[in-house]
Amino acid sequence: MDNLLTIQEMSRQTGLSSHTLRYYEKVGMLEGVARNAQGYRAYSEADVSWVQFLVVLRELNIPIREMKRYSDLRSQGPSTVHERRLMLEAHQSRVEEQMRKLSGSLEKIATKIEYYKGMEEVPISVPPN
Amino acid sequence: MDNLLTIQEMSRQTGLSSHTLRYYEKVGMLEGVARNAQGYRAYSEADVSWVQFLVVLRELNIPIREMKRYSDLRSQGPSTVHERRLMLEAHQSRVEEQMRKLSGSLEKIATKIEYYKGMEEVPISVPPN
DNA sequence: GCTTGCATTAGAGCGCGCTCTAAACTGTAA
DNA sequence: TTACAGTTTAGAGCGCGCTCTAATGCAAGC
Numbered sequence: 001m002d003n004l005l006t007i008q009e010m011s012r013q014t015g016l017s018s019h020t021l022r023y024y025e026k027v028g029m030l031e032g033v034a035r036n037a038q039g040y041r042a043y044s045e046a047d048v049s050w051v052q053f054l055v056v057l058r059e060l061n062i063p064i065r066e067m068k069r070y071s072d073l074r075s076q077g078p079s080t081v082h083e084r085r086l087m088l089e090a091h092q093s094r095v096e097e098q099m100r101k102l103s104g105s106l107e108k109i110a111t112k113i114e115y116y117k118g119m120e121e122v123p124i125s126v127p128p129n
Numbered sequence: 130m131d132n133l134l135t136i137q138e139m140s141r142q143t144g145l146s147s148h149t150l151r152y153y154e155k156v157g158m159l160e161g162v163a164r165n166a167q168g169y170r171a172y173s174e175a176d177v178s179w180v181q182f183l184v185v186l187r188e189l190n191i192p193i194r195e196m197k198r199y200s201d202l203r204s205q206g207p208s209t210v211h212e213r214r215l216m217l218e219a220h221q222s223r224v225e226e227q228m229r230k231l232s233g234s235l236e237k238i239a240t241k242i243e244y245y246k247g248m249e250e251v252p253i254s255v256p257p258n
Numbered sequence: 259g260c261t262t263g264c265a266t267t268a269g270a271g272c273g274c275g276c277t278c279t280a281a282a283c284t285g286t287a288a
Numbered sequence: 289t290t291a292c293a294g295t296t297t298a299g300a301g302c303g304c305g306c307t308c309t310a311a312t313g314c315a316a317g318c
Contacts, residue, residue, distance in 0.1 A: 007295075018295090019277055038284055040295055053241075059234040064275065078248065085245040088238050095235055102228055105188040109217050112182075116214035119207065136265075148307055151266090167314060169265055193305065 004034060004042035014051045021051070027064060029054060029071045060095050133163060133171035143180045150180070156193060158183060158200045189224050 007018045016024070021041075024030045030051065034042045043051075057067050070087055073080035136147040145153070150170075153159045159180065163171045172180075186196050199216055202209035 017277080020275085022296090023276065038295075040284095056234050056237050058275095059230055060238065081245050081248050085242055085249070088242050088245070092235060092238055092242070095231055099228055099231055101188060102224055105185050106221060106224055108185050109189065109221055113214055113217050113221070116210050116217070119210050120214070146307080147265090149305085152306065167265075169314095187305095 002044065004036070004044060005048070007041050007043070010041075010043045010048065010051070013048050014055055016051065016055065024051070024054065027068055029064070029068050031071070031075060057091075060091060061098070062091055066091070131173065133165070133173060134177070136170050136172070139170075139172045139177065139180070142177050143184055145180065145184065153180070153183065156197055158193070158196050160200070160204060186220075189220060190227070191220055195220070 005013065007021055010016075010021055011018050014021070021030070025033060030047070033047060034044065036042045054067055054071075057070070066087070070084060073084050073087070134142065136150055139145075139150055140147050143150070150159070154162060159176070162176060163173065165171045183196055183200075186199070195216070199213060202213050202216070
């Protein structure tokens with residue numbers, strides 16, 4: 001029921017280093033982590049899923065201060081659910097926009113690659129750059 | 130035929146600040162920029178399109194040292210076209226992989242948003258985090 | 259002659275997200 | 289008993305990509 005994890009086990013579960021786990025706690029994104037008799041951190045299953053969610057936010061390039069803001073709202077309980085949803089939707093839009101930009105840039109690169117392929121076949125030509 | 134640009138005009142054409150333009154030159158990604166009688170930079174049309182290409186690379190989150198490497202190959206002439214193409218293809222793959230990851234993370238966020246919507250309608254529930 | 263505006267340089271500074279260090283402590287094994 | 293492995297903390301350090309500063313110069317307009 002309460003199989004608690006050491007920081008190393010937590011590191012394995014989340015892919016974050018123990019340094020980073022302590023750092024996330026220090027900046028306030030990870031509150032109420034239990035301690036064992038020796039003062040070592042003892043992470044719960046709830047801690048695991050919360051940190052895994054933080055990792056998703058990080059994968060979306062959401063800045064730490066935004067993750068911290070989200071954490072603070074979460075700590076304030078269910079009354080902040082609406083605001084949390086708005087935050088997630090805002091980030092969703094930003095990432096979608098970012099992906100559109102990436103697609104556009106990828107197309108330009110693809111064009112260049114095709115151009116280079118032509119140059120490799122017929123080595124005399126006028127380069128675009 | 131040779132309407133050269135001041136650094137400010139170049140800044141407008143590329144979206145990079147004049148500080149950044151000088152920085153790109155300093156790290157070696159922008160060679161052979163002409164100077165006018167007063168020692169001011171005078172950018173050619175070729176410089177413009179090259180920097181615009183660098184901006185595309187930057188939009189793809191390609192590190193400066195890689196852009197520098199690409200610039201060096203370009204300076205060595207057409208014999209490096211094949212290697213340049215391989216670099217671009219490698220970055221292409223990386224960005225595609227990155228976009229797949231973003232898509233996956235976006236889906237998780239979308240799921241969470243739907244969950245929150247349900248919570249906002251019926252305020253008594255068990256939160257996942 | 260003086261101010262204004264735009265440019266030059268070398269080099270310092272900054273915000274981000276970690277990442278690492280040093281010193282101290284505890285429990286376990288040899 | 290002593291070494292080892294794992295943890296703790298505060299705080300320093302780092303790589304990245306700029307971004308800014310200070311001192312200087314030059315050309316044009318008043």
